[in-house]
Amino acid sequence: MKDNVLTMGVPAELPLLPTGVSSLDDILFGGLPRGRVYLVEGDPGTGKTTLGTQFLLEGKRLGESCLYVTLSESKSELELAAQSHGWSLDGVPIAEFVPAEADFSGEDQYTVFHPSEVELATTIKKLIAEIEHINPDRLVIDALTEFRLLAQDPIRYRRQLLALKQFFTGRNTTVLLLDDTTHHHNDLQVKSIVHGVLRLENLQRSYGVSRRRIQIVKLRGRGYREGYHDYTIGREGVVIYPRIVAGDTASDHPKQQHLPSGLPAVDAMFGGGIERGSSTLILGPTGVGKSSMAMQYAFAAAARGERAVLYAFDEALHTIRRRARGFGMPVDTAIAEQHLCLQQVDPAELSPGEFVYRIKREVEERDAKVIIIDSLTGLQHSMPGEGDLALQLHELLLFLGQKNVATFLVLTQHGLLDTVSEDIEISYLADNVLLMRFFEAAASVRRAISVVKKRSGAHEQTIRELRMSAEGIHVGAQLVGFKGILTGVPDRETLQSVGS
Numbered sequence: 431m432k433d434n435v436l437t438m439g440v441p442a443e444l445p446l447l448p449t450g451v452s453s454l455d456d457i458l459f460g461g462l463p464r465g466r467v468y469l470v471e472g473d474p475g476t477g478k479t480t481l482g483t484q485f486l487l488e489g490k491r492l493g494e495s496c497l498y499v500t501l502s503e504s505k506s507e508l509e510l511a512a513q514s515h516g517w518s519l520d521g522v523p524i525a526e527f528v529p530a531e532a533d534f535s536g537e538d539q540y541t542v543f544h545p546s547e548v549e550l551a552t553t554i555k556k557l558i559a560e561i562e563h564i565n566p567d568r569l570v571i572d573a574l575t576e577f578r579l580l581a582q583d584p585i586r587y588r589r590q591l592l593a594l595k596q597f598f599t600g601r602n603t604t605v606l607l608l609d610d611t612t613h614h615h616n617d618l619q620v621k622s623i624v625h626g627v628l629r630l631e632n633l634q635r636s637y638g639v640s641r642r643r644i645q646i647v648k649l650r651g652r653g654y655r656e657g658y659h660d661y662t663i664g665r666e667g668v669v670i671y672p673r674i675v676a677g678d679t680a681s682d683h684p685k686q687q688h689l690p691s692g693l694p695a696v697d698a699m700f701g702g703g704i705e706r707g708s709s710t711l712i713l714g715p716t717g718v719g720k721s722s723m724a725m726q727y728a729f730a731a732a733a734r735g736e737r738a739v740l741y742a743f744d745e746a747l748h749t750i751r752r753r754a755r756g757f758g759m760p761v762d763t764a765i766a767e768q769h770l771c772l773q774q775v776d777p778a779e780l781s782p783g784e785f786v787y788r789i790k791r792e793v794e795e796r797d798a799k800v801i802i803i804d805s806l807t808g809l810q811h812s813m814p815g816e817g818d819l820a821l822q823l824h825e826l827l828l829f830l831g832q833k834n835v836a837t838f839l840v841l842t843q844h845g846l847l848d849t850v851s852e853d854i855e856i857s858y859l860a861d862n863v864l865l866m867r868f869f870e871a872a873a874s875v876r877r878a879i880s881v882v883k884k885r886s887g888a889h890e891q892t893i894r895e896l897r898m899s900a901e902g903i904h905v906g907a908q909l910v911g912f913k914g915i916l917t918g919v920p921d922r923e924t925l926q927s928v929g930s
């Protein structure tokens with residue numbers, strides 16, 4: 431159990447309580463300490479009610495008594511929201527504290543109050559009476575905004591909350607207080623009282639779906655996984671994608687095993703081949719063959735019976751398959767046998783955390799040995815900034831390296847004959863860098879390939895010519911007799927190759 435915070439012991443009388451969201455339990459290192467009061471805050475639409483419902487349904491599944499207290503929504507609204515996720519609230523008592531004109535049911539298990547007609551103290555008194563009647567193991571109060579409006583005075587509001595917290599002391603009831611932060615983004619009244627704070631955020635992007643993320647702001651007496659974690663709200667409810675912490679991943683795989691590319695010349699350029707568990711950046715202008723070279727590694731792995739997964743940001747899957755077949759790689763059989771997997775990624779519809787979670791699941795559940803991200807430019811568009819991209823890639827590459835997975839990152843440069851430059855400063859993270867260039871020779875456009883970095887050992891310093899045809903990818907001998915290939919315009923008109 432490693433993280434940036436120090437994990438502290440929980441007293442034996444406070445066992446951990448599963449939240450109903452397994453990934454949230456992962457972030458909390460097992461769940462919430464039982465019998466304490468927690469604040470779940472966020473703007474409208476961040477999933478507070480959904481998370482609270484999952485919390486109670488988990489209690490129902492475990493045979494615990496539960497109670498949902500609503501001050502903002504009616505019973506019918508809660509039931510409709512639950513039905514949209516395929517859930518039933520039968521067996522979960524609901525106490526409605528809503529205005530008289532709101533829709534309500536007269537069923538015995540539901541109690542209706544009218545906060546607009548009473549003062550805060552009276553409302554809390556009736557709330558306490560309902561809690562004493564049900565004696566719940568789990569309680570959700572939705573939402574504190576109504577308490578705040580009734581109190582009108584911050585001092586009175588705080589005193590009532592302290593009294594409410596004192597009431598729960600010794601009752602062994604675990605309480606979630608849901609709070610809308612639309613007009614109170616920094617309300618310290620509640621945060622200083624409760625034992626833990628979970629913050630839900632909804633980040634609007636200029637295009638595509640919103641990016642939702644959760645942060646554990648406070649958890650008294652417990653360690654937890656710090657930072658932001660992306661999450662989505664779907665049919666299954668709130669699903670959180672814990673950020674990867676490479677330090678949590680144990681490495682017990684053998685090192686220094688080469689990953690054959692299927693092209694002996696390329697393996698020779700890498701001094702015998704790239705190592706499993708390493709990351710390789712394939713860099714070059716558009717159309718030079720970067721994706722095809724990455725596919726060559728994936729196809730070679732699939733031919734050995736290993737699983738390789740390619741995440742395509744920029745191209746349609748049918749285009750990738752057709753191009754691979756055109757270069758002598760019959761990928762359809764490998765795909766049918768599930769040794770090769772092509773996944774389309776739409777950065778406008780996918781959060782960075784969910785994308786990393788997909789990769790993690792492929793490695794841990796399906797034993798993928800080769801991961802290809804094509805391209806980093808597309809991945810960048812799903813991130814809020816380049817700094818976040820570098821940090822997230824750093825953790826991802828460390829995790830994959832500890833799992834002995836070979837990773838290939840494709841990065842496109844601007845221009846066809848541009849000098850080496852990166853839109854994303856990422857080459858320092860990669861263990862290997864394979865540079866592919868166009869150059870002009872004898873009034874024709876040719877391709878060159880070279881290894882400019884290999885962290886784990888020696889590699890060739892040569893520049894070789896690359897040819898691609900229906901027979902496959904062919905890497906020739908060292909180009910000699912002129913200079914300036916990497917600029918795109920060699921200073922000799924005649925192209926020469928060693929051994930040609």
